[in-house]
Amino acid sequence: MNNGFSIPRFRLPILVSAIGAHLPQWPHSLALATALNAAAKLGVLPADNLAQLEGRCFVIEVLDVGGQASFNYYKGIFRPLFKVPEVPDLCFRANLSAFLQLLVRQEDPDTLFFNRELSIVGDTELGLLVKNMLDAIEWPPLPKAPIFRH
Amino acid sequence: MPRQKIPQLICPAGSLPALKAAVDYGADAVYLGYRNDTNARNFAGLNFDQKAMLEGIRYAQSRGRGVLMAINTFAQPGRAADWQHAVDGAAGLGVDAVILADVGLLDYASRRHPGLRLHLSVQGSASSYEAVNFAHREFGIRRAVLPRVLTLAQVEMVIRNTPVEIEVFGFGSLCVMNEGRCWLSSYATGESPNTVGACSPAKYVQWDRSPGQMTTRLNGILIDSFGDDEPAGYPTLCKGRFEVDGETYYALEEPTSLNVLEILPKIASIGVAAIKVEGRQRSPAYVAQVTRALRAALDELARDARHFHVKPEWQAELARVAEGSQVTLGAYNRPWR
Numbered sequence: 001m002n003n004g005f006s007i008p009r010f011r012l013p014i015l016v017s018a019i020g021a022h023l024p025q026w027p028h029s030l031a032l033a034t035a036l037n038a039a040a041k042l043g044v045l046p047a048d049n050l051a052q053l054e055g056r057c058f059v060i061e062v063l064d065v066g067g068q069a070s071f072n073y074y075k076g077i078f079r080p081l082f083k084v085p086e087v088p089d090l091c092f093r094a095n096l097s098a099f100l101q102l103l104v105r106q107e108d109p110d111t112l113f114f115n116r117e118l119s120i121v122g123d124t125e126l127g128l129l130v131k132n133m134l135d136a137i138e139w140p141p142l143p144k145a146p147i148f149r150h
Numbered sequence: 151m152p153r154q155k156i157p158q159l160i161c162p163a164g165s166l167p168a169l170k171a172a173v174d175y176g177a178d179a180v181y182l183g184y185r186n187d188t189n190a191r192n193f194a195g196l197n198f199d200q201k202a203m204l205e206g207i208r209y210a211q212s213r214g215r216g217v218l219m220a221i222n223t224f225a226q227p228g229r230a231a232d233w234q235h236a237v238d239g240a241a242g243l244g245v246d247a248v249i250l251a252d253v254g255l256l257d258y259a260s261r262r263h264p265g266l267r268l269h270l271s272v273q274g275s276a277s278s279y280e281a282v283n284f285a286h287r288e289f290g291i292r293r294a295v296l297p298r299v300l301t302l303a304q305v306e307m308v309i310r311n312t313p314v315e316i317e318v319f320g321f322g323s324l325c326v327m328n329e330g331r332c333w334l335s336s337y338a339t340g341e342s343p344n345t346v347g348a349c350s351p352a353k354y355v356q357w358d359r360s361p362g363q364m365t366t367r368l369n370g371i372l373i374d375s376f377g378d379d380e381p382a383g384y385p386t387l388c389k390g391r392f393e394v395d396g397e398t399y400y401a402l403e404e405p406t407s408l409n410v411l412e413i414l415p416k417i418a419s420i421g422v423a424a425i426k427v428e429g430r431q432r433s434p435a436y437v438a439q440v441t442r443a444l445r446a447a448l449d450e451l452a453r454d455a456r457h458f459h460v461k462p463e464w465q466a467e468l469a470r471v472a473e474g475s476q477v478t479l480g481a482y483n484r485p486w487r
Contacts, residue, residue, distance in 0.1 A: 049195050105167075108436035111471045114382050114405070121359050124385075125194050125352035132195030135433045136165035136202075 007106055009117075010097045012064040020066025028069035029080035032060065036071070036078040039137075049133045050076070056089040056126060057081060064095040090122040090130065102134075109135075156452045157417060158424040160218065160317065161441050164196045164431055169206045171438040176445030179216030181249060182206060183430065188236040189220045190273055191430040192347025207243055216246040220430075222271035224252045224344045234258050241266045249295070250274070251330060251344075256289040269317070270294040273344065275330030279311035286314045293317055295426060297329045302413060302482045306420040315423035320410045321440055322428020323473045324480055325349070326388040326403055334387040334402075339369045350386040357385070366390075381405070383473055407472035408480045411444075411460045414451055436471050443467040 039045050050073070057072040070081040070088065094102075098117045101107035109131050112118035120127045161177035163169035172180045183189030185197040198206060207217045219240040225233040233255050240248045241263040248266060250256050251273035259268055272295040276282045285291045293315040296305060309316050326332055335342040335349045343349045354369040365375040366385045373390030376382050383389040383405025392401040410417060410425065417425065427440050443464040451458050469477060 046199075048199075052194070105433065105435045105438075108433040108439070108471055110432055110473075111436065114473055116364075116376070116378065116380070116382060119357075119359065119364070121357055124355040124357065128196075128352045129194035131433075132165065132193060136167065136195065138167055 007097060007100045007104065009101075011095050014064075017064050017066030023066075025068045025070075025084070026080060026082050028067050029071055029082070032069040033071040033078040033080040040078070044137050045133060046136070049129060052129055053126075056123075057085050058130075059084060059088040059091040060099075061091065061093040062096050062099060063093055088122055090120070090126045092127075093119040093121070105139075155418065156448050157317075157320075157422045158216075159320075159441065159444055159448055160424050160426040161437055162322075162427055162430040162432065163198075163206065163437065164191060164193075164429075165434065166198070166202045166206055166209075167434040168430075168432075168437045170209055171434045172441050173210050173213055173215050175438050175441035176449075177215060177441050178424070179218055179246065180206075180210055181218040181220050181426075181430070183220045183222075184236055184239070186232070186236075187226075187345075187347040188223055188233055190222050190271075190343040190347050190349075191220075192223075193431055194352065196431060203243060207245065211244075211246075218247045218249055218269060219243075219245045220249040220271065221255065222249050222251045222273045223347045224273075225255055226345060230254065234262075237263065237266075247293070253285075253289075256285065256291070260289040264290075267292050270314075271330075272297050272319075273330040275328075279308045282308060282312045282314050282316075286312065293423060295319075298324060298408065299328065299481050301484050302416060302420070305422065305482075309421045316421075317424040317426055318410075318417065318422050319408055319480075320417075320425030320427060320444060321468060322407055322426075323384065324403065324406055324408050324478070325386070332388075338371055338387050350384070355385045405473045406478050407468075409465075409468050409472065409477035410479065410482065411447055411464060411468065413479060413482060414447055414460075415455055415458050418451055418455065432471075439467050439471050 040050060053073040055074060059068060059070045061068045068084060070084045071078050072081060094117055098112050102109060109118060158178035160179050160181060161172035163172055163180040163182040169180050183191060183197050185199055186192060210217045221233060221236045237248060237255060237259045246267060247269050248259060249269045249271045250259060251271040256268060259266055268289060268291045270276055270285050270291045275297055276285060276294050277297050277299055282294045291314055295317045298319050305318060339351060339354045341351050350368055356367040358365050362378055363375055366373050368385055368387060373387060388402045389405045391398055394401045429436055447464050
């Protein structure tokens with residue numbers, strides 16, 4: 001379901017992750033938590049599913065970028081965590097291309113998981129809930145700009 | 151030249167975007183379920199609440215496609231009313247058929263809603279024409295979904311001896327193909343598709359990573375461990391690797407997907423009414439990819455059955471989303487009986 005454009009599978013040079021890992025990680029966490037709160041406010045994320053995230057902490061790790069975002073969901077708000085939890089409730093790990101392919105629904109998360117391009121560690125049921133929540137989001141159609149055409 | 155009659159394409163919908171993808175890419179009907187244990191894909195965050203259900207049914211039916219509702223688990227003691235309400239709800243929503251497995255529920259549906267079209271679920275485990283005809287005689291089922299245990303010759307035998315339409319699986323993850331009768335999940339967790347609507351429920355699954363290795367446990371039972379470059383499968387007992395007589399291997403079955411593209415002309419010629427794609431638990435991306443490939447193949451078959459050949463791009467698209475990235479014809483071409 002790629003609406004005419006596709007994201008290739010790629011891996012950023014090791015240098016990128018070497019540098020990325022030494023940069024402060026809190027901006028990623030802040031940006032992601034802000035985006036999630038905006039999505040929740042828009043009603044894109046179903047309230048009954050959100051309630052099941054209460055009190056849980058999450059880590060998203062983009063391996064080839066060397067970046068990490070960690071946040072929790074507490075009292076109905078996504079909050080960035082400035083210290084990465086040692087044992088998060090759920091951790092997704094993948095390279096940037098896999099995350100981008102997931103985001104635009106070009107690839108199926110199970111496919112990426114089977115191919116070992118996506119790792120999900122932690123509370124499996126929570127992982128399934130988050131995966132299915134993201135799958136159920138009705139994104140608005142992409143703009144018909146030339147960049148999105150063949 | 152008369153066009154070859156081709157089977158309907160029945161696609162999975164675990165969410166509204168998946169349903170729309172199936173319809174947009176050419177499914178003749180979608181199958182879906184409520185967000186509870188009345189269907190065999192009762193996973194966290196999956197399936198349809200009332201609002202999404204209404205919109206999904208409207209989306210499909212307004213485009214001339216069917217909606218089949220799976221209520222294919224077995225009513226649990228003391229809670230039969232939950233399953234009966236699900237059937238009443240489906241009838242009220244105007245779905246094109248309900249897919250049932252439990253004979254008690256089939257009986258209820260046939261008496262309470264005589265106009266409601268009934269399909270016998272694969273979980274009903276009817277693998278002979280006698281079983282199919284019994285459900286037809288007693289409950290008036292119009293279609294039966296066959297378990298994936300039969301050879302194509304055996305499927306043909308069923309079709310020749312029943313007035314009931316026959317639906318077979320065309321693509322998707324294979325289980326041990328003993329639908330409705332498998333106890334492996336219950337053995338490990340006490341819960342199974344028939345009882346709670348999920349095989350190997352996620353709350354019992356633990357994936358652990360250590361350098362160079364990932365292990366999978368189901369309720370504490372080690373079922374597999376993967377090197378970093380090895381493909382993974384679903385965390386079910388049947389897909390585990392176990393030590394048997396000093397050898398460690400997929401003792402029950404390899405993680406693989408069924409794919410019937412190669413035998414599509416034969417499936418159509420023996421009179422299969424519909425082929426079903428497995429995977430309500432999969433994402434809209436999977437549904438789009440599989441529906442698109444199978445639609446193209448079926449259209450090609452309808453256009454010119456005699457010169458039908460499988461195009462590499464269809465196979466490539468299906469192989470990409472297959473579990474274990476490998477596909478099989480399963481029992482359909484089994485030489486032994």
